[in-house]
Amino acid sequence: MKLLNRDVDYAARALVFMARANRPTVPVVKMREEVGVSGPFLRKIMQKLQKAGFVHSVKGKGGGFALARRPENIRLSDLIGALQGPLKFNECVFKQKLCQHHDACVLRRRIAGVESRLAAEMEGITIRDLA
Amino acid sequence: MKLLNRDVDYAARALVFMARANRPTVPVVKMREEVGVSGPFLRKIMQKLQKAGFVHSVKGKGGGFALARRPENIRLSDLIGALQGPLKFNECVFKQKLCQHHDACVLRRRIAGVESRLAAEMEGITIRDLA
DNA sequence: CAAAATGATACTGCTATGGTATCATTTATT
Protein backbone atom coordinates (compact mmCIF):
# COMPACT_ATOMS: atom_id res chain seq x y z
CA MET A 1 0.00 0.00 0.00
CA LYS A 2 1.70 3.12 -1.22
CA LEU A 3 0.35 6.35 0.16
CA LEU A 4 1.58 8.39 -2.78
CA ASN A 5 1.85 7.31 -6.39
CA ARG A 6 4.45 8.53 -8.86
CA ASP A 7 2.34 11.33 -10.24
CA VAL A 8 1.87 12.86 -6.81
CA ASP A 9 5.49 12.32 -5.99
CA TYR A 10 6.81 14.02 -9.12
CA ALA A 11 4.18 16.72 -8.91
CA ALA A 12 5.31 17.58 -5.41
CA ARG A 13 8.90 17.82 -6.56
CA ALA A 14 8.00 20.00 -9.50
CA LEU A 15 5.82 22.31 -7.44
CA VAL A 16 8.52 22.70 -4.83
CA PHE A 17 10.96 23.49 -7.60
CA MET A 18 8.61 26.12 -8.98
CA ALA A 19 8.00 27.56 -5.55
CA ARG A 20 11.71 28.06 -5.10
CA ALA A 21 12.42 29.34 -8.58
CA ASN A 22 11.88 33.06 -8.66
CA ARG A 23 10.74 33.18 -12.21
CA PRO A 24 7.47 34.02 -13.86
CA THR A 25 7.38 30.68 -15.67
CA VAL A 26 9.41 27.51 -15.59
CA PRO A 27 9.56 25.24 -18.63
CA VAL A 28 9.58 21.50 -18.26
CA VAL A 29 13.10 21.17 -19.61
CA LYS A 30 14.35 23.25 -16.71
CA MET A 31 12.70 21.00 -14.17
CA ARG A 32 12.92 17.50 -15.48
CA GLU A 33 16.48 16.82 -14.42
CA GLU A 34 16.09 17.89 -10.82
CA VAL A 35 12.70 16.28 -10.59
CA GLY A 36 14.28 13.13 -11.92
CA VAL A 37 11.82 12.14 -14.59
CA SER A 38 11.62 12.19 -18.37
CA GLY A 39 10.38 15.30 -20.09
CA PRO A 40 7.28 13.77 -21.70
CA PHE A 41 6.13 12.19 -18.48
CA LEU A 42 6.60 15.36 -16.50
CA ARG A 43 4.73 17.26 -19.19
CA LYS A 44 1.80 14.94 -18.81
CA ILE A 45 1.76 15.49 -15.10
CA MET A 46 2.05 19.25 -15.52
CA GLN A 47 -0.88 19.19 -17.91
CA LYS A 48 -2.95 17.46 -15.27
CA LEU A 49 -1.88 20.04 -12.73
CA GLN A 50 -2.87 22.76 -15.16
CA LYS A 51 -6.30 21.28 -15.75
CA ALA A 52 -6.76 20.90 -12.02
CA GLY A 53 -5.90 24.53 -11.48
CA PHE A 54 -2.66 24.17 -9.53
CA VAL A 55 -0.58 25.88 -12.20
CA HIS A 56 -1.20 27.94 -15.28
CA SER A 57 0.69 27.54 -18.48
CA VAL A 58 2.20 29.86 -21.04
CA LYS A 59 2.63 28.43 -24.47
CA GLY A 60 5.30 29.32 -26.97
CA LYS A 61 8.92 30.23 -26.72
CA GLY A 62 9.83 31.53 -23.30
CA GLY A 63 6.73 29.97 -21.86
CA GLY A 64 6.34 27.27 -19.26
CA PHE A 65 4.39 26.78 -16.08
CA ALA A 66 3.80 28.94 -13.06
CA LEU A 67 2.08 28.30 -9.76
CA ALA A 68 -1.54 29.36 -9.86
CA ARG A 69 -1.81 29.28 -6.06
CA ARG A 70 0.49 30.16 -3.28
CA PRO A 71 2.50 27.19 -2.02
CA GLU A 72 0.77 27.26 1.36
CA ASN A 73 -2.52 26.78 -0.43
CA ILE A 74 -1.50 23.59 -2.21
CA ARG A 75 -2.11 20.68 0.06
CA LEU A 76 -0.89 17.16 -0.41
CA SER A 77 -4.48 16.03 -0.11
CA ASP A 78 -5.34 18.23 -3.09
CA LEU A 79 -2.64 16.64 -5.21
CA ILE A 80 -3.77 13.19 -4.20
CA GLY A 81 -7.34 14.04 -5.07
CA ALA A 82 -6.37 15.35 -8.49
CA LEU A 83 -3.74 12.80 -9.50
CA GLN A 84 -4.53 9.67 -7.57
CA GLY A 85 -8.25 9.75 -7.02
CA PRO A 86 -10.18 10.04 -3.80
CA LEU A 87 -9.58 7.91 -0.78
CA LYS A 88 -11.84 4.98 -1.45
CA PHE A 89 -13.55 3.84 1.66
CA ASN A 90 -13.60 0.12 1.88
CA GLU A 91 -16.90 -1.48 1.33
CA CYS A 92 -18.52 -2.82 4.41
CA VAL A 93 -16.95 -6.03 5.47
CA PHE A 94 -20.19 -7.04 7.09
CA LYS A 95 -22.65 -6.43 4.31
CA GLN A 96 -23.53 -10.07 4.50
CA LYS A 97 -25.65 -11.92 6.99
CA LEU A 98 -23.17 -11.36 9.76
CA CYS A 99 -24.71 -7.92 10.14
CA GLN A 100 -27.93 -9.44 11.33
CA HIS A 101 -26.18 -10.55 14.45
CA HIS A 102 -24.53 -7.24 15.07
CA ASP A 103 -25.67 -3.73 15.71
CA ALA A 104 -23.27 -1.99 13.43
CA CYS A 105 -20.49 -2.55 11.00
CA VAL A 106 -17.64 -2.23 13.39
CA LEU A 107 -14.80 -2.64 10.96
CA ARG A 108 -16.34 -0.21 8.54
CA ARG A 109 -16.57 2.40 11.22
CA ARG A 110 -13.06 1.76 12.41
CA ILE A 111 -11.61 1.97 8.92
CA ALA A 112 -13.63 5.07 8.12
CA GLY A 113 -12.14 6.69 11.18
CA VAL A 114 -8.65 5.71 10.18
CA GLU A 115 -9.14 7.06 6.69
CA SER A 116 -10.51 10.37 7.82
CA ARG A 117 -7.57 10.88 10.14
CA LEU A 118 -5.27 9.94 7.30
CA ALA A 119 -6.94 12.49 5.07
CA ALA A 120 -6.54 15.12 7.75
CA GLU A 121 -2.82 14.43 7.90
CA MET A 122 -2.53 14.87 4.15
CA GLU A 123 -4.40 18.14 4.41
CA GLY A 124 -1.88 19.36 6.90
CA ILE A 125 1.04 19.13 4.49
CA THR A 126 1.49 21.90 1.93
CA ILE A 127 4.02 22.69 -0.75
CA ARG A 128 5.24 25.52 1.43
CA ASP A 129 6.08 23.02 4.15
CA LEU A 130 8.20 21.11 1.68
CA ALA A 131 9.97 23.97 -0.02
CA MET B 1 -5.93 3.94 -2.42
CA LYS B 2 -7.65 1.14 -0.61
CA LEU B 3 -6.51 0.55 2.91
CA LEU B 4 -7.60 -3.08 2.92
CA ASN B 5 -7.57 -5.48 0.01
CA ARG B 6 -10.03 -8.31 -0.52
CA ASP B 7 -7.93 -10.93 1.19
CA VAL B 8 -7.74 -8.92 4.39
CA ASP B 9 -11.40 -8.08 4.14
CA TYR B 10 -12.56 -11.68 3.75
CA ALA B 11 -10.02 -12.91 6.27
CA ALA B 12 -11.42 -10.51 8.85
CA ARG B 13 -14.94 -11.75 8.19
CA ALA B 14 -13.88 -15.38 8.43
CA LEU B 15 -11.92 -14.87 11.62
CA VAL B 16 -14.80 -13.05 13.22
CA PHE B 17 -17.06 -15.90 12.20
CA MET B 18 -14.70 -18.40 13.74
CA ALA B 19 -14.37 -16.34 16.90
CA ARG B 20 -18.12 -16.42 17.33
CA ALA B 21 -18.62 -20.05 16.40
CA ASN B 22 -18.17 -22.18 19.44
CA ARG B 23 -16.77 -25.14 17.65
CA PRO B 24 -13.43 -26.86 17.64
CA THR B 25 -13.12 -26.47 13.87
CA VAL B 26 -15.07 -24.71 11.17
CA PRO B 27 -14.94 -25.96 7.58
CA VAL B 28 -14.88 -23.54 4.70
CA VAL B 29 -18.28 -24.64 3.44
CA LYS B 30 -19.80 -23.49 6.73
CA MET B 31 -18.27 -20.04 6.40
CA ARG B 32 -18.32 -19.16 2.75
CA GLU B 33 -21.92 -18.08 2.56
CA GLU B 34 -21.81 -15.66 5.47
CA VAL B 35 -18.40 -14.41 4.46
CA GLY B 36 -19.82 -13.83 1.00
CA VAL B 37 -17.15 -15.38 -1.13
CA SER B 38 -16.69 -18.53 -3.17
CA GLY B 39 -15.40 -21.65 -1.49
CA PRO B 40 -12.17 -21.97 -3.48
CA PHE B 41 -11.22 -18.36 -2.93
CA LEU B 42 -11.89 -18.53 0.78
CA ARG B 43 -9.90 -21.73 0.96
CA LYS B 44 -6.94 -20.00 -0.59
CA ILE B 45 -7.16 -17.24 1.97
CA MET B 46 -7.51 -19.70 4.83
CA GLN B 47 -4.44 -21.51 3.62
CA LYS B 48 -2.50 -18.28 3.78
CA LEU B 49 -3.81 -17.66 7.28
CA GLN B 50 -2.73 -21.15 8.25
CA LYS B 51 0.77 -20.65 6.90
CA ALA B 52 0.99 -17.35 8.68
CA GLY B 53 -0.01 -18.96 11.97
CA PHE B 54 -3.36 -17.31 12.53
CA VAL B 55 -5.30 -20.55 12.34
CA HIS B 56 -4.52 -24.21 12.37
CA SER B 57 -6.15 -26.72 10.12
CA VAL B 58 -7.52 -30.20 10.50
CA LYS B 59 -7.66 -32.23 7.35
CA GLY B 60 -10.14 -34.93 6.53
CA LYS B 61 -13.77 -35.45 7.21
CA GLY B 62 -14.98 -33.39 10.13
CA GLY B 63 -11.98 -31.15 9.85
CA GLY B 64 -11.73 -27.49 9.11
CA PHE B 65 -10.01 -24.48 10.59
CA ALA B 66 -9.68 -23.15 14.11
CA LEU B 67 -8.19 -20.00 15.53
CA ALA B 68 -4.61 -20.48 16.58
CA ARG B 69 -4.61 -17.29 18.63
CA ARG B 70 -7.13 -15.58 20.78
CA PRO B 71 -9.15 -12.96 18.89
CA GLU B 72 -7.67 -10.13 20.94
CA ASN B 73 -4.23 -11.19 19.75
CA ILE B 74 -5.02 -10.95 16.07
CA ARG B 75 -4.50 -7.39 14.93
CA LEU B 76 -5.58 -5.89 11.68
CA SER B 77 -1.98 -4.87 11.13
CA ASP B 78 -0.98 -8.54 11.38
CA LEU B 79 -3.47 -9.51 8.70
CA ILE B 80 -2.31 -6.70 6.47
CA GLY B 81 1.28 -7.76 6.92
CA ALA B 82 0.50 -11.36 6.06
CA LEU B 83 -1.98 -10.87 3.22
CA GLN B 84 -1.25 -7.50 1.75
CA GLY B 85 2.42 -6.92 2.32
CA PRO B 86 4.12 -4.36 4.51
CA LEU B 87 3.37 -0.69 4.41
CA LYS B 88 5.76 0.45 1.75
CA PHE B 89 7.29 3.73 2.64
CA ASN B 90 7.50 5.97 -0.33
CA GLU B 91 10.90 6.49 -1.71
CA CYS B 92 12.38 9.84 -1.01
CA VAL B 93 10.87 12.46 -3.20
CA PHE B 94 14.03 14.47 -2.93
CA LYS B 95 16.63 11.89 -3.76
CA GLN B 96 17.69 14.09 -6.60
CA LYS B 97 19.72 17.24 -6.61
CA LEU B 98 17.08 19.16 -4.78
CA CYS B 99 18.42 17.60 -1.59
CA GLN B 100 21.66 19.47 -1.98
CA HIS B 101 19.77 22.65 -1.31
CA HIS B 102 17.93 21.30 1.66
CA ASP B 103 18.86 19.92 5.03
CA ALA B 104 16.53 16.98 5.02
CA CYS B 105 13.93 15.23 3.01
CA VAL B 106 10.92 16.94 4.40
CA LEU B 107 8.24 15.09 2.51
CA ARG B 108 9.84 11.77 3.28
CA ARG B 109 9.79 12.53 6.96
CA ARG B 110 6.23 13.77 6.84
CA ILE B 111 5.00 10.71 4.98
CA ALA B 112 6.95 8.40 7.25
CA GLY B 113 5.20 9.99 10.20
CA VAL B 114 1.83 9.58 8.58
CA GLU B 115 2.50 5.95 7.79
CA SER B 116 3.67 5.08 11.26
CA ARG B 117 0.57 6.61 12.77
CA LEU B 118 -1.50 4.70 10.24
CA ALA B 119 0.23 1.49 11.24
CA ALA B 120 -0.46 2.23 14.88
CA GLU B 121 -4.15 2.60 14.14
CA MET B 122 -4.18 -0.76 12.41
CA GLU B 123 -2.44 -2.30 15.39
CA GLY B 124 -5.16 -1.02 17.62
CA ILE B 125 -7.90 -2.99 15.90
CA THR B 126 -8.25 -6.69 16.75
CA ILE B 127 -10.60 -9.47 15.76
CA ARG B 128 -12.06 -9.28 19.24
CA ASP B 129 -13.01 -5.66 18.62
CA LEU B 130 -14.89 -6.74 15.54
CA ALA B 131 -16.62 -9.83 16.87
C1' DC C 1 -13.71 -47.73 -0.22
C1' DA C 2 -16.31 -43.35 -0.31
C1' DA C 3 -17.05 -38.85 1.34
C1' DA C 4 -15.42 -34.72 3.37
C1' DA C 5 -12.14 -31.88 4.17
C1' DT C 6 -7.50 -29.26 3.39
C1' DG C 7 -2.69 -28.68 0.57
C1' DA C 8 -0.52 -27.15 -3.37
C1' DT C 9 -0.29 -25.08 -7.62
C1' DA C 10 -1.34 -23.41 -12.13
C1' DC C 11 -3.98 -20.58 -14.84
C1' DT C 12 -6.84 -16.51 -16.35
C1' DG C 13 -8.96 -11.88 -16.86
C1' DC C 14 -9.00 -7.24 -15.53
C1' DT C 15 -7.35 -2.86 -14.06
C1' DA C 16 -4.09 0.52 -12.50
C1' DT C 17 0.40 2.14 -12.84
C1' DG C 18 4.07 4.04 -15.21
C1' DG C 19 5.42 5.28 -18.79
C1' DT C 20 6.59 6.48 -24.47
C1' DA C 21 5.46 8.48 -28.97
C1' DT C 22 3.26 11.55 -32.11
C1' DC C 23 1.23 15.37 -33.99
C1' DA C 24 -1.01 19.96 -33.39
C1' DT C 25 -0.83 24.60 -31.71
C1' DT C 26 1.03 28.82 -29.89
C1' DT C 27 4.58 32.37 -29.29
C1' DA C 28 9.14 34.81 -29.43
C1' DT C 29 13.04 35.81 -32.03
C1' DT C 30 15.57 36.66 -36.08
Next chain:
DNA sequence: AATAAATGATACCATAGCAGTATCATTTTG
Protein backbone atom coordinates in the same frame (compact mmCIF):
# COMPACT_ATOMS: atom_id res chain seq x y z
C1' DA D 1 8.18 34.59 -43.03
C1' DA D 2 10.84 31.00 -41.02
C1' DT D 3 12.52 28.68 -37.16
C1' DA D 4 12.86 27.24 -32.56
C1' DA D 5 10.86 26.66 -28.15
C1' DA D 6 7.34 25.66 -25.63
C1' DT D 7 2.60 23.44 -24.22
C1' DG D 8 -2.08 20.69 -25.71
C1' DA D 9 -4.13 16.57 -26.81
C1' DT D 10 -4.14 11.74 -27.63
C1' DA D 11 -3.00 7.28 -28.59
C1' DC D 12 -0.40 3.59 -27.45
C1' DC D 13 2.19 0.04 -24.68
C1' DA D 14 4.30 -2.91 -21.09
C1' DT D 15 4.27 -4.59 -16.54
C1' DA D 16 2.53 -5.89 -12.10
C1' DG D 17 -0.89 -6.66 -8.82
C1' DC D 18 -5.53 -7.97 -7.72
C1' DA D 19 -9.34 -11.11 -7.81
C1' DG D 20 -10.79 -15.25 -8.78
C1' DT D 21 -11.23 -20.15 -10.95
C1' DA D 22 -9.75 -24.85 -11.72
C1' DT D 23 -7.41 -29.07 -10.82
C1' DC D 24 -5.30 -32.65 -8.65
C1' DA D 25 -3.12 -34.62 -4.44
C1' DT D 26 -3.48 -35.84 0.34
C1' DT D 27 -5.54 -36.82 4.74
C1' DT D 28 -9.16 -38.46 7.80
C1' DT D 29 -13.63 -40.37 9.24
C1' DG D 30 -17.01 -43.76 8.97
